[in-house]
Amino acid sequence: MGFFDFFKKDKGKEVFKEDADAQARAEAIRKEIDRLGLPGDIKVAVEGSRVKVTGNVPDDATRQKLAVIVGNMRHIDSVDDSGLAGGDANAAQPKIHEVQSGETLSAIAKQYYGDPNAYNKIFEANKPMLKDPDEIYPGQVLIIPEDATASA
Incomplete structure (x- = not known):
């Protein structure tokens, strides 16, 4: 990166x-x-x-x-x-998202995948930083897995 x-x-x-x-x-x-x-x-x-x-x-x-x-x-x-x-230092940087006030993983999943129920993709990509999908905070940066299809 x-x-x-x-x-x-x-x-x-x-x-x-x-x-x-x-x-x-x-x-x-x-x-x-x-x-x-x-x-x-x-x-x-x-x-x-x-x-x-x-x-x-x-x-x-x-x-x-x-x-x-x-x-x-x-x-x-x-x-x-x-x-x-280790890994590929020249690999493309992951898509990231900075959490805004009031956002949930479901809302972020809807933004990137068009499906709020796809929040688990984001949750899994951000383990072990996230222990619970309901515990995110404004300003936190999350990795959005590459299969995101919608643009932010």
């Missing part, structure tokens, strides 16, 4: 305090990745609100989820995964 920008202000999961130093931020991010059970040998370096992830991942899906997991953290504005091995 390369470099991925997340333009959000004070939104996302807070895994570290805003005034935490780079090492504390990196450790907190690493713990969250471990907690979610993402496979691979992943290293994290933080500079301000930018995160660089390096190491090895098994496939494109893990690479994409890693960028979204880290980017959905509060106080993180961009993720650089160009240092990851």
